[in-house]
Amino acid sequence: MRLIRLFPDDSKFRFVRWRVLSFPFSAFITVTTVVLFLTVGLNFGIDFTGGTLMEMQAKSGQADLAAVRSAAHSFEAGEVEVQEFGQGGQVSVRFRTQPGGQAAQDALVTKARATFQNDYEIRRVETVGPRVSGELVQSGTLGVVLSIVSVLVYLWFRFEFNLALGAVIGTLHDIVLTVGFFLITREEFNMTSIAAILTIVGYSLNETVVVFDRTRELLRKYKNIPTEELLDLSINSTMSRTVMTATTTALSLLALVLFGGQAIQGFANVMLFGVVICTYSAIFVSTPMLIYLGVKTSARAAADAKAEAEAKAAQVRA
Numbered sequence: 372m373r374l375i376r377l378f379p380d381d382s383k384f385r386f387v388r389w390r391v392l393s394f395p396f397s398a399f400i401t402v403t404t405v406v407l408f409l410t411v412g413l414n415f416g417i418d419f420t421g422g423t424l425m426e427m428q429a430k431s432g433q434a435d436l437a438a439v440r441s442a443a444h445s446f447e448a449g450e451v452e453v454q455e456f457g458q459g460g461q462v463s464v465r466f467r468t469q470p471g472g473q474a475a476q477d478a479l480v481t482k483a484r485a486t487f488q489n490d491y492e493i494r495r496v497e498t499v500g501p502r503v504s505g506e507l508v509q510s511g512t513l514g515v516v517l518s519i520v521s522v523l524v525y526l527w528f529r530f531e532f533n534l535a536l537g538a539v540i541g542t543l544h545d546i547v548l549t550v551g552f553f554l555i556t557r558e559e560f561n562m563t564s565i566a567a568i569l570t571i572v573g574y575s576l577n578e579t580v581v582v583f584d585r586t587r588e589l590l591r592k593y594k595n596i597p598t599e600e601l602l603d604l605s606i607n608s609t610m611s612r613t614v615m616t617a618t619t620t621a622l623s624l625l626a627l628v629l630f631g632g633q634a635i636q637g638f639a640n641v642m643l644f645g646v647v648i649c650t651y652s653a654i655f656v657s658t659p660m661l662i663y664l665g666v667k668t669s670a671r672a673a674a675d676a677k678a679e680a681e682a683k684a685a686q687v688r689a
Contacts, residue, residue, distance in 0.1 A: 404551030429460030541657030
């Protein structure tokens with residue numbers, strides 16, 4: 372039985388030449404993201420801004436979370452968290468702080484009471500602060516920074532300096548573009564979003580390391596071919612694996628986006644974007660970047676060193 376091939380094994384596509392378009396595109400998106408981050412800011416969710424907590428008890432003794440979640444989202448009040456706790460149909464509903472002050476907040480509570488009071492006993496309504504305190508933000512930021520430093524140390528030992536630097540640039544590129552996704556789409560940024568970003572970091576590194584491993588092998592095998600041609604060969608020889616991994620992952624996430632429900636749709640949206648952008652950056656950003664980071668075959672590096680030495684000697688004689 373013949374295996375399914377989503378990409379031909381003997382392909383010779385010139386991926387690296389497309390850097391004339393991918394580099395300006397990525398630079399434009401990066402600058403746009405930085406500008407939007409400094410001027411507009413992220414659309415922080417309940418975890419960061421706080422909101423209103425409503426605790427209810429189902430009169431029938433069994434809560435219908437799907438119906439409660441659907442009704443709560445119909446209020447068009449932004450992010451809503453619906454959770455069951457305890458036993459016997461106890462449900463908590465958290466609404467984010469509404470624009471418009473206390474009047475808007477009271478109007479939302481009145482609407483929620485009118486919607487749920489037939490089937491639920493409203494036991495408690497109160498304003499709650501953000502879950503993510505300043506101390507937790509500092510601890511989380513420190514944890515993320517230490518994780519990135521650990522990854523850098525790992526890359527330092529696994530690759531030569533220029534390959535490790537290329538992997539770091541590619542990963543930072545993917546993080547910035549993912550933040551840009553939140554800024555442009557106004558997707559709410561909450562604790563789940565942080566988990567999605569950390570997952571994307573791992574996926575990005577995995578995609579880049581696979582291509583760079585092949586680049587290192589080809590650098591030992593081919594001593595005197597042009598760098599651009601060698602990088603194209605690296606990408607083409609790993610494309611079958613890259614396409615298969617990205618396609619299967621994207622299809623799984625697409626199913627979550629379409630049928631996973633509102634509770635995980637935000638996470639699935641970000642992850643789906645991350646898979647696309649990580650695949651793009653491994654092919655069109657990280658690998659072409661090696662040309663400018665000084666990756667050369669040994670024979671070409673020796674020839675360049677010899678030519679440079681001869682040029683300096685000629686200058687001295689002159």
